Amino acid sequence: MKTSMSKLAAGAGLTAALMTAGPAAAEIRIGIAGPVTGPVAQYGDMQFSGARMAIERINANGGVMGEELVAVEQDDACDPKQAVTVANNMVNEGVRFVVGHLCSSSMQPASDIYEDEGILAVTPAATNPAITERGYELIFRTIGLDSMQGPAAADYIIDQKPDRVAVVHDKQQYGEGIASAVRDNLKDAGINVVMYEGITAGQKDFSSLVTKLKQANVDFVYYGGYHPELGLILRQADQAGLDAQFMGPEGVGNEGITNIAGEAAEGLLVTLPPSFDEQEENQALVKAFEEKGEDPSGPFVLTSYAAVEVIAEGIRQAESEDPFEVSEALRQGTFGTPIGDISFDQKGDLESFDFVVYEWHSDNSKTPVE
Amino acid sequence: MFDEFYFLQQLINGLTVGSAYALIAIGYTMVYGIIGMINFAHGEIYMIGAYTSLIVITGLAALNPVWLPLVLLVALICAMIVSSSMGWAVERVAYRPVRGQHRLIPLISAIGMSIFLQNYVHLAQGSRNIGFPSLIDGGFTFGTSEGFQTTISNMQLTIFATTLVCMTLLSLFISRSKTGRACRAVSQDRKMSSLLGIDTNRIIAATFVIGAALAAVAGLLLGMYYGSIDPLFGFIAGLKAFTAAVLGGIGSIPGAMLGGLILGVAESFTAGYLSSEYKDVVSFSLLILILLFRPTGLLGKPEVEKI
Structure with missing residues (x-):
């Protein structure tokens, strides 16, 4: 009994050490939550490829405040129940910034958890107006509303x-x-x-x-x-x-x-929504996608890319990794992204989306x- | 503000859909007349008729056919054959084995059959709406008031004409042929007619087959008229046709025809003068009112209770 207790204590100490070791290794964990399986998995592919590309390119340019972005990917299958599990996993993984979820019906329950646990979430695809109507501080979107x-x-x-x-x-x-x-x-x-x-x-x-x-x-x-x-x-x-x-x-x-x-x-x-991949200023990015053998033309690829960029830029401007400070920065600034220069209103919606x-x-x- | 040409146009729209409802309603009413049961898989038979004819038309179109009426005739015959075999199979699988049982049992097995057929088409053909080529174009314009013309399209004329021919043939068949006479005998007294040497099993199967063939005709006509089909469209049409059959008096063939026409016209006028939103409200309210005040339907004979 005594030994198992001490093992437990050692284990707890190790976990604590690991947890503090995380930030020490200079990384910012970005959760990507969307459907990898299920009926709308093809939309999930768009989201994942856009977000991964943004993370890759930001890291290639020196990361954010000297730290590297690391993706934590989770599959919600566009199922509201699974979305709740995914959101809890994100909490356990120590993620403080999430790109997702894709479906409005998943975003709705998951956003409750993110808001409660102090995680900033940017959805690149959920268009239902109700999601941002509950006065939440940490929920944003890089897509228009119905x-x-x-x-x-x-x-x-x-x-x-x-x-x-x-x-x-x-x-x-x-x-x-x-x-x-x-x-x-x-x-x-x-x-x-x-x-x-x-x-x-x-x-x-x-x-x-x-x-x-x-x-x-x-x-x-x-x-x-x-x-x-x-x-x-x-x-x-x-x-x-x-x-x-x-x-x-x-x-x-x-x-x-x-x-x-x-x-x-x-x-x-x-x-x-406009075809962002056909716009002149995005051609370099489109080429980068094509070199990887991915298709940037889907409606949610570049909105996901923009979601990661907005989070990175928010951290830079807030000079902090605290989600609340980042959310303040997001509400104040204007951000140049592949979907145009965007700014957010008090609810976390885009000021305008053409x-x-x-x-x-x-x-x-x-x-x-x- | 009463515009007689607008009225006329809505009447034509209503009669078109109504005559197709009547074709489907025949299937319900004949089966009820003979075994006193509702064939809940009938709407699916109609849907399968529409799918079969679409498949045949698409197939023949690939062969670059010469003459359109021939294509339609081939499609119609194929649809009637496939649907009739389905009708026969439904009777064989879902009704005959449980015929002697409590009357709820065949009802439930028919609902199961309906679910099975719906899902089978879902799997085999996909659940999307499939566009039906418009093969019969053009029409006549007769009567113009300021800014409004009444037109009757060739498609609508085709529906009227086909329905009329089918109904006439059916009436002749029931009143003149030997099988028709046997049908009437079985519907009056099944046990007695079997004692007199009528093969009741064969007659019951025949009513399923005839009903299914007429449903296939409706499937081809309405598929072309509406422009798209999907695996669920038999359900709503089946419900409407069932309403039509009850409205006219279930068990009565002229009743089914009348009920179909009344329902079609009622729907069309509701959408035309009130709002499309109330279309289904009005048609089903009509059903409830008829059931309350004249439970046997418009042309139904009050008789010994069967179900």
């Missing part, structure tokens, strides 16, 4: 000055949220919104809706929702000879829309609209 997309679309529509606009949505949180934001912005700008109507997701017959749109004589239709329904609306509207410009959010901008609507998808307007209006083509390509 609620920014509606105003972006509305700005475009206002510029076009359509005579009669219809706003249609699928009654789900995402679609109706964006659609109501578009409607409110349009009304404030004095645009004539003649119709605001919900449909049921999964429904297939939109002939009555199309007839109604035709009778209301609309020349612009905004749809909040996903591609299966909009694809059918486009197609049935085309067949009924409805002559109106259609527009939708990110959720409709994928190959599925062309698969369903075919030729009718030509000319559809979609708001999407959504770009693209025109969709029936061969699944898209061109930006001026």
Whole structure:
């Protein structure tokens, strides 16, 4: 009994020694939490490759305040339960800065733990507005919010000055949220919104809706929702000879829309995050990715890269590794990243994140609209 | 503000979908009429009909076919054959072995069958929406008021015409043919007709097969009309057709036709004059009202309780 106690004490001493030895070896541990397995693992690949690249390049340039960044990678499978385990592991690993999580539903529960344990987390992908609405000090994101997309679309529509606009949505949180934001912005700008109507997701017959749109004589239709329904609306509207410009959010901008609507998808307007990898100033970085055999074009690669950069720069500006001081620095500064010069508001959201209006083509390509 | 052309257009939209509902509803009503049970796997048979015809059309398109009606006819026949065999198999696997049992048992085995078929198509074809090529384009415009034209598309005309032909053939079959007469006899009294030398097993299988063939026709027509199909779309259509069958009086074939048309038109007018949001609310409220005030449905005969 006595021996085991002394062993335990020795063990505890060793652990304590190791823990103090950690920072002494001059390293800053950056947690990367995202799905390595599960249904959205391909998005996780983007996150990991972007964050790893940023860590590599920062270390090659001498690290942060003479210390090296070390990645601690954990798989949350985009599962809220596993995300909680991952967050606790990060605490046990002594991580004080996390890039993640990817999914809003994982970020939500994990952020509670990070905030309580004094860990600063920057999500490169979670867009649900609720995540930053709880007054947390340590939670940031390098991606836009669902609620920014509606105003972006509305700005475009206002510029076009359509005579009669219809706003249609699928009654789900995402679609109706964006659609109501578009409607409110349009009304404030004095645009004539003649119709605001919900449909049921999964429904297939939109002939009555199309007839109604035709009778209301609309020349612009905004749809909040996903591609299966909009694809059918486009197609049935085309067949009924409805002559109106259609527009939708990110959720409709994928190959599925062309698969369903075919030729009718030509000319559809979609708001999407800009393709950062095509921008002039990022070409050196894009080349670095290509040399490693990785693809920088995914939507979350460069936002993850930016998340690591922002953490590193925050540490430099705060001249401290204390997450609370770093979070203060993040709220004050402006940071040059591959996704542009970014600054954060009090909630930890980006001050601005541009959504770009693209025109969709029936061969699944898209061109930006001026 | 009443615009008769708008009204007419919504009526046409409603009748189109309604006649397809009627085609599916026939399957429910015939099976109920003969064995007094609801075939819950019927919506899936319809979905499989749509998938089969899409596969055949895509396959034939690759061969660069010459004549469109021929392609459609081949697709229709293949879909009817596949769906009919499915209908036959459902009866054989999920109904016949448990026919003598308590009446809840076949009900549950049919629900199991429905889940199985849905997931089978999920696995075999993927769960995404698949676009259906629009093969029948164009239409007629008749009647124009300020800024609004009533049009009836060739696709809608095809649906009306096909439904009409199917319904006529079915009525003739039931009233004139030997098997049709046997069907009517079995639905009146199964035990007596079997004593009189009618092979009831064969007749019951035949009703499943006929219902499935009509569902396959609806699958091809609605797949083309809507423009996309997915493994779950049989569920909603099945529910609507079941409502139509109950509305018209379950067990009655003219009732199923009437119920389908009423339901389609009710949905279309709700979406047209109220809001698309209330479409399902109205159609299912209609069902509840009918069940409250006329439990046998519009054309159903009050009879001895079967289920």
